[in-house]
Amino acid sequence: MSDEDLRICPNCGQENAAFTLRCIRCGQELEGLFELEGFDSAATPAEEQPDEVVTSAEILNSLENSPLLADADQPVDEEPEGLAEAHEQDNSHLYDPDWLERIRQRAKEEEDATGELAKGTIAMDDQRTQEGRKQVDEAFDEIMRRIREQNEREKVRRSHRIESDLVDENGDPEWLRRIRELHPKQEDDIEESKPSSTKDDLDDEWTEQELQELLRREIGLPEETSDKPGDEITTEINTAEPIDGELEPGQDQPIENSPDQEDETTPEPEFFHNIPEDDQPPIIESEKEQTSQELDVSKTKDAQTPTDDDMNPEEGSAPEETSAEEEPEETEEEKPGAVDKDADGPQETAEEPEDEDEKPELAEVPASTEAVLPDLLMLKAQRERAKVFSDIISQEGRRTIAVLHKTTSTGKLGRLVLGLLLILGVLGAILIGSPGAMELPSVMPAAAFTKNLEAITPEDSVLIVLDYLAATRHDIEPLAEKVLEILKEKGNQPRIVTSNPENLWLAGNILDVSQHPLEYVPGGILGYLASGIRVSPSWGELPMDQAFTGDPDLFAGVDQVILVSDSADFVRTWLEQVSPWRTRMKTSAITTAFSAPILLAYYDSGQLQGVVAGVADGGAFSINQRAFQVGMLLMTVVLLLGMIMKADEDAQKRTEEPEQ
Amino acid sequence: MKQRTPLVVAAISGFVMLAAFFFQPYTAPYLGLVLNWAIIISSVALLIAIASLLVTHIHFIIKGRKGFLYSIVLVIAFFITLGLGWYLGVDDPVYLAGIRTVLMPLENAVMALIALVLMSAAVKIFRVRGWSILTVTFGISALVFLFLNLGFLNFEGNPGMSKLVAVIQRLPVVGARGLLIGVALGALLMALRVLFGQEVEHE
Numbered sequence: 001m002s003d004e005d006l007r008i009c010p011n012c013g014q015e016n017a018a019f020t021l022r023c024i025r026c027g028q029e030l031e032g033l034f035e036l037e038g039f040d041s042a043a044t045p046a047e048e049q050p051d052e053v054v055t056s057a058e059i060l061n062s063l064e065n066s067p068l069l070a071d072a073d074q075p076v077d078e079e080p081e082g083l084a085e086a087h088e089q090d091n092s093h094l095y096d097p098d099w100l101e102r103i104r105q106r107a108k109e110e111e112d113a114t115g116e117l118a119k120g121t122i123a124m125d126d127q128r129t130q131e132g133r134k135q136v137d138e139a140f141d142e143i144m145r146r147i148r149e150q151n152e153r154e155k156v157r158r159s160h161r162i163e164s165d166l167v168d169e170n171g172d173p174e175w176l177r178r179i180r181e182l183h184p185k186q187e188d189d190i191e192e193s194k195p196s197s198t199k200d201d202l203d204d205e206w207t208e209q210e211l212q213e214l215l216r217r218e219i220g221l222p223e224e225t226s227d228k229p230g231d232e233i234t235t236e237i238n239t240a241e242p243i244d245g246e247l248e249p250g251q252d253q254p255i256e257n258s259p260d261q262e263d264e265t266t267p268e269p270e271f272f273h274n275i276p277e278d279d280q281p282p283i284i285e286s287e288k289e290q291t292s293q294e295l296d297v298s299k300t301k302d303a304q305t306p307t308d309d310d311m312n313p314e315e316g317s318a319p320e321e322t323s324a325e326e327e328p329e330e331t332e333e334e335k336p337g338a339v340d341k342d343a344d345g346p347q348e349t350a351e352e353p354e355d356e357d358e359k360p361e362l363a364e365v366p367a368s369t370e371a372v373l374p375d376l377l378m379l380k381a382q383r384e385r386a387k388v389f390s391d392i393i394s395q396e397g398r399r400t401i402a403v404l405h406k407t408t409s410t411g412k413l414g415r416l417v418l419g420l421l422l423i424l425g426v427l428g429a430i431l432i433g434s435p436g437a438m439e440l441p442s443v444m445p446a447a448a449f450t451k452n453l454e455a456i457t458p459e460d461s462v463l464i465v466l467d468y469l470a471a472t473r474h475d476i477e478p479l480a481e482k483v484l485e486i487l488k489e490k491g492n493q494p495r496i497v498t499s500n501p502e503n504l505w506l507a508g509n510i511l512d513v514s515q516h517p518l519e520y521v522p523g524g525i526l527g528y529l530a531s532g533i534r535v536s537p538s539w540g541e542l543p544m545d546q547a548f549t550g551d552p553d554l555f556a557g558v559d560q561v562i563l564v565s566d567s568a569d570f571v572r573t574w575l576e577q578v579s580p581w582r583t584r585m586k587t588s589a590i591t592t593a594f595s596a597p598i599l600l601a602y603y604d605s606g607q608l609q610g611v612v613a614g615v616a617d618g619g620a621f622s623i624n625q626r627a628f629q630v631g632m633l634l635m636t637v638v639l640l641l642g643m644i645m646k647a648d649e650d651a652q653k654r655t656e657e658p659e660q
Numbered sequence: 661m662k663q664r665t666p667l668v669v670a671a672i673s674g675f676v677m678l679a680a681f682f683f684q685p686y687t688a689p690y691l692g693l694v695l696n697w698a699i700i701i702s703s704v705a706l707l708i709a710i711a712s713l714l715v716t717h718i719h720f721i722i723k724g725r726k727g728f729l730y731s732i733v734l735v736i737a738f739f740i741t742l743g744l745g746w747y748l749g750v751d752d753p754v755y756l757a758g759i760r761t762v763l764m765p766l767e768n769a770v771m772a773l774i775a776l777v778l779m780s781a782a783v784k785i786f787r788v789r790g791w792s793i794l795t796v797t798f799g800i801s802a803l804v805f806l807f808l809n810l811g812f813l814n815f816e817g818n819p820g821m822s823k824l825v826a827v828i829q830r831l832p833v834v835g836a837r838g839l840l841i842g843v844a845l846g847a848l849l850m851a852l853r854v855l856f857g858q859e860v861e862h863e
Contacts, residue, residue, distance in 0.1 A: 415780060418776075418779060418780065418783070419776055419779075422775070422776065422779060443829075469767060470760075470763050470764045470766075470767035470768065471767035471768065471770060471771045472771070473764065473767075473768075474768070474771075502763070504750065504756065505756040505757070505759045505760045505763070506760065506763075506764075508753070508756055508757065508760060509760070513751075513753070513756075522699055522703060523695075523698075523699030523702065523703070524702075526695055526698055526699050526702070527699055529695060530692055530695035530696055530699065533684075533688050533691055533692055533695070534692055535688040535689045535692060538689070542692060542693065542696050543696045543699075543700060544696050544699065572840075596832075597832035597833055597835065597836035598836045598839065598840065600832075600833040600836065601833060601836055601837045601840055604833070616809055625811075629810060629811060631775070632806055632809055632810050633810060634779070635778070635779060635782065635806055636803060636806040636807065636810070638779050638782050638783055639782045639783075639799060639802055639803060639806070640803070641783060642782055642783035642784065642785065642786050642787065643786055643799055645783070645786075645787065646786035646787050646790070646791070649787065650791075
């Protein structure tokens, strides 16, 4: 397939087959699918495009009435009057009669049936071409709409970026980055670096004008002359209105160039952006020549200079202004003659012949605040940033943001002392002095538990259910151990079960497994529930029966159930799910102090016969509570210390504030 | 249909179980049987979970993923425990004592660390959060209950103070009752949503 048979997508540039309706890459509808041979749409002036629209009926009519397509016997020259009028009408409607001439020529050569068919096909093709042109127009409008939307989004994004980029990831404010950009190296390499950097920065930012040009090239429309700025181009540049007088050139302000100047210096449309200072070296030369008086005046006038927000992006001269602004040094260095052309502008008064000598020298000047000051005074935003800079300098060495968590060596030491104090206190309480119980007020649930335990007789069947973790064993095991001792003293042989695998090895701490075998109930709380509702079915044995070494019916004849659990949920589920199936059982619980508040509600309702919670209730069983007591005391002291220290800090702050 | 089938099965199962609880004399054998099924299924699920855990860590070791040394420790510990349990039996005192020796210090150390962290938090809470309703309430309530549990105060000779202390000690129970009521209402609503297909967890 030759190149002529390929169709280039106007959207992405992909080469497609001639018969392809849509681009194989981007899906763009391909226009001009069936063009008439010799019909050069690119040669059509844009202004005449509306006149190109010729209805198919007219074309077919013209073809039928054409003397060339008439009978061969009829001489071509003998045109009837009606046909001549039709010709005139066609000529008035069709902008390019070349195709018609070709048809006529062809008709002369092919005056047979095949030629007639070809003529009809060509007429159809022409009709389709007209439709294709409509599609081109629609596609063009669509592309333009998309470009505008993209442009608007870019504008919004840039404005956000400007606001958010005050400080970069390195903590450098924007003004500092700009000053760094004034480094001499950049000045030296301006010819090479600046255009590339500008393009690099804007690689992903297609301006509307550029896209329009690209589109025109792709669809074959004639290029718009530079002296006709596109009305639809919406510039993104802050085009500050020039300040009258000599102050304008010294400032790094958008310079208003005439379209002619732009033509001379920038034949191609420039990339525009709304951060005029980022990608261009400032004009320092003129600034150095300015006197302090001028600077003062510039400050005054700068206050009247419209800011970014005040710029009117719809101004026709905006693109030209920006393009000229972005390339002043470039054009001057590359084209010395350009200086003469720019000499009539106000800026050139500051960049006259001395520029050549001053430029290297000025480029080496470090980015001092004084040198860059006029540049920073250009826009309101810049002035604000300069003010921030001066504030930062004035606040140097001071802390401006309060540090909430400052880890110091003193803090670490205090934490170490705190930990050591706790450990020493607990160790001292355990090792020094005789063990004893605290004189705590009697707790009703604990007293009820003790009373219930004392009521157990040797004949009563007691079931002890273990369900606790090793982490809480010190809060539970002393109590459970005491209970087992009391039962043993009474001569009662409780049945001990667990559904928690961890209790299989923890049980060795509280009982002699050889004398009190521990049974495992599979299934957790479901296992207890299945045992609770256990009714042997008539068809045989349940699977759970196989798991028990003893009687599969856990609750057969059980009078008392003692739940040893650190989980309030386990006890709650037991009381709500299992106990209702065995109403004659009395249930009591040994739990942790953490779970006690939840379970006390069940004690109040009578579902629990008694609750003993942790070492705090160990007084009922004469458990040594000294370590517990010391721990509580230390916690109290630490809490009080925290409150006192905070109050002290607040008092100090209050005394310091009036002084400041 | 593909989504409705499990929904319908779950709803029917829930209603059957609910009915079984209401008509106990007749449905108790079936209820027990269903519970046995549930236990067996959950046990198999536990085995699958263990196998999945093991396979995952073996995969980590083979791939040399970051932290695979911990996976090696896990796999070795798993096989040692499994082998010893198989060889000695799960009721063997030596086997149980070995596991207890490893398990108890670990969990106790974690609990002790929690105590230290709580102490540190008690010091910092006022400095970090400042004086607010939350911190002041926390501080006062913590101090009151710590004092009461210290055992230094004994109001047995003072009936008025004893009653006051008893009332204060009932405050946690009041809060717990509120929690329980909320939990019960939430569970009821959730159960109804599950039964009527409003809560579809498998989606």
